[in-house]
Amino acid sequence: MRFQITVNSENGWHSLQLKDTVTGTIAEVIPDAGAILNSFSVLNNGRPVNLVEGFHSMADWNENKTKGFRSAKLSPYVCRVADSTYEWAGKTHNLSKFILNGVAIHGIIYDAAFQVVETMSAQDHAEVELKFAYRKGDPGFPFDYDCLVKYRLDADNLLTISTLIHNHDKVPIPMTDGWHPYFTFGSKVDGYQLMINTDKMLEYDSALIPTGNHIPVEGFRSGVTIGDRHFDNGFVLDQSADQPMARLSDPASGMSLEFHPDAHYPFMQVYTPPHRNSIAIENLSSAPDAFNNGIGLVTLKPDESRVFTVKLKVTISGLTD
Numbered sequence: 001m002r003f004q005i006t007v008n009s010e011n012g013w014h015s016l017q018l019k020d021t022v023t024g025t026i027a028e029v030i031p032d033a034g035a036i037l038n039s040f041s042v043l044n045n046g047r048p049v050n051l052v053e054g055f056h057s058m059a060d061w062n063e064n065k066t067k068g069f070r071s072a073k074l075s076p077y078v079c080r081v082a083d084s085t086y087e088w089a090g091k092t093h094n095l096s097k098f099i100l101n102g103v104a105i106h107g108i109i110y111d112a113a114f115q116v117v118e119t120m121s122a123q124d125h126a127e128v129e130l131k132f133a134y135r136k137g138d139p140g141f142p143f144d145y146d147c148l149v150k151y152r153l154d155a156d157n158l159l160t161i162s163t164l165i166h167n168h169d170k171v172p173i174p175m176t177d178g179w180h181p182y183f184t185f186g187s188k189v190d191g192y193q194l195m196i197n198t199d200k201m202l203e204y205d206s207a208l209i210p211t212g213n214h215i216p217v218e219g220f221r222s223g224v225t226i227g228d229r230h231f232d233n234g235f236v237l238d239q240s241a242d243q244p245m246a247r248l249s250d251p252a253s254g255m256s257l258e259f260h261p262d263a264h265y266p267f268m269q270v271y272t273p274p275h276r277n278s279i280a281i282e283n284l285s286s287a288p289d290a291f292n293n294g295i296g297l298v299t300l301k302p303d304e305s306r307v308f309t310v311k312l313k314v315t316i317s318g319l320t321d
Helices: 058-064
Strands: 003-010 013-020 026-030 036-044 047-050 072-074 085-088 091-094 103-105 115-121 125-135 144-154 158-167 173-175 178-180 193-196 200-204 210-216 232-236 246-250 255-261 267-271 279-284 298-300 305-316
Touching: 003 115, 003 125, 013 115, 013 125, 013 144, 026 144, 036 158, 036 305, 085 173, 158 173, 158 298, 193 267, 246 279, 255 279, 298 305
Parallel strands: none
Antiparallel strands: 003 013, 013 026, 026 036, 036 047, 072 178, 085 091, 115 125, 125 144, 144 158, 158 305, 173 298, 178 279, 193 246, 200 210, 200 232, 232 267, 246 255, 255 305, 267 279
């Protein structure tokens, strides 16, 4: 078959590789490390280029997983919760999983060990589904829910990432969803171009908490050169515009990465780390601090589910699909 799934156990961890044997494209997933996408490798002029800044080993992940939260699944809240506190159903809850300067950041299942539910390889695609059953693990989120993550690799360098959240509790629960991947074409990001279908950003205070206001922005629809810009901004996507909602391009290599989120991912966070070897482009279902401000917050009733999906597509100048 054209598409294959390979199970590897090396460097201290267990990985699943979804491969297109015709093009050589490979997506590597690490179930035990929060179900992260650890690499997305595409051949360019016969040379593999990994577009994801991942980890080299389980030891690397254990040491550095909270230093930038590379590729982390953001659940049940994205980005941050002000003062690590929120109210739900008349009760005050205090989060404790990872606190930075008094603020809870990046959810509470980023280091969860996911179980492999199903793998499938066929002539037209390869697919793997992973599951983590959260059961009141953090006193600040005393609810039960299931998180199922599905990766599907198709032809034309197309990777679909879907997350199904199912309320396994007996009461309604608050929920948001997102990812925290860092992307690169193997060089500094300064020469990259970034297109986003947006004309406004979320206004943040000094703690990166939304104020409720928007800031108008220009130029992103046609694309901007990153240059020496420092990003730590949340953009509101214009979902009435045509897909892709965003595109990261490298004129030097001719490679581009397109982002095709569904309607349940109306926000996009962009962050440039100090080393500038990669750039975080995060599809989010809500604004930061949604547990308090309600911007994009989803309330899941008992036994209710919500699916969040984004498609990543790599193109190379001069090549046709």
